Amino acid sequence: MALKGYPYNYQGVGKKKQLPLLREHKYSFKNRFNFQYIVNVEEYQHEVYIVKFHLAAHALSKWRYCLMTNQQDARRIIYTCVDIGKELHAEFPYASFGFIGNPTKPEIKKKKFFETKRYRVYQNFAKFFFDPELFEHAYNTEKSTYILLNKKNKERHPNLLKSIVKMFQDHYDIDNIYSNLVFELSNEDKK
Amino acid sequence: MALMIFLGSPPIGFDHILALKIIMGALLAKNSTSEKKLSADIKKHKVGKNSIKKSSSKMEFTILTKEEVEKDRSSAYDYVVKA
Numbered sequence: 001m002a003l004k005g006y007p008y009n010y011q012g013v014g015k016k017k018q019l020p021l022l023r024e025h026k027y028s029f030k031n032r033f034n035f036q037y038i039v040n041v042e043e044y045q046h047e048v049y050i051v052k053f054h055l056a057a058h059a060l061s062k063w064r065y066c067l068m069t070n071q072q073d074a075r076r077i078i079y080t081c082v083d084i085g086k087e088l089h090a091e092f093p094y095a096s097f098g099f100i101g102n103p104t105k106p107e108i109k110k111k112k113f114f115e116t117k118r119y120r121v122y123q124n125f126a127k128f129f130f131d132p133e134l135f136e137h138a139y140n141t142e143k144s145t146y147i148l149l150n151k152k153n154k155e156r157h158p159n160l161l162k163s164i165v166k167m168f169q170d171h172y173d174i175d176n177i178y179s180n181l182v183f184e185l186s187n188e189d190k191k
Numbered sequence: 192m193a194l195m196i197f198l199g200s201p202p203i204g205f206d207h208i209l210a211l212k213i214i215m216g217a218l219l220a221k222n223s224t225s226e227k228k229l230s231a232d233i234k235k236h237k238v239g240k241n242s243i244k245k246s247s248s249k250m251e252f253t254i255l256t257k258e259e260v261e262k263d264r265s266s267a268y269d270y271v272v273k274a
Binding site for chain 2: 075
């Protein structure tokens with residue numbers, strides 16, 4: 001089987017965001033079941049790109065990054081995200097990448113963000129597609145977070161990983177995301 | 192006539208400014224109570240806040256060596272290609 005994603009369209013870049021988030025690039029594609037997907041690539045300081053995707057139909061849901069479609073089509077969808085990442089890398093050779101494997105609803109109750117199913121799957125793709133000669137692979141299992149650190153950029157900034165981790169630690173609180181989701185979950189349970 | 196005066200205009204000596212202050216004060220107090228409640232809710236559940244905020248927990252990252260990635264790549268093949 002060819003390792004090929006779906007053809008995708010660049011939808012454009014969002015308006016200027018609050019630092020350290022610089023802007024958001026939007027892509028879309030349709031899968032073989034004609035379901036539309038949205039890929040949001042958040043561009044942060046230090047040339048870090050965080051790739052996120054969700055079903056377009058879930059765009060307004062707070063759970064958009066946690067829901068499963070059960071279409072058994074995850075692999076090609078992830079290939080598409082990898083293709084987008086590779087295109088960005090070709091355009092921005094100093095780009096580093098990262099992702100968070102969001103938990104499913106049952107997972108969040110049991111283990112918060114610890115080594116989620118998505119994280120376990122995504123990290124295989126990261127290792128397979130992103131050459132360790134070009135990227136340093138760093139992970140945090142507790143928060144299901146993975147960073148692909150651009151070695152070329154690290155040569156220019158030896159403390160790059162430290163700076164990136166500090167940036168996310170200061171501005172991107174996973175515990176807060178977790179609390180929001182748990183709050184939503186408790187509201188849903190009440191209904 | 193007396194009833195009309197009572198309904199149409201306030202009694203003699205009625206302090207409009209004071210009345211306004213009392214009404215505004217009551218409204219502000221009500222708002223402040225709901226704000227306090229909301230901020231308590233936010234503190235408790237961290238509701239409605241943007242995810243961009245200072246984290247209290249430290250994030251430690253483990254770096255994989257090139258050899259470790261290469262080793263994992265062969266097992267990743269099963270997930271990525273074969274599955």
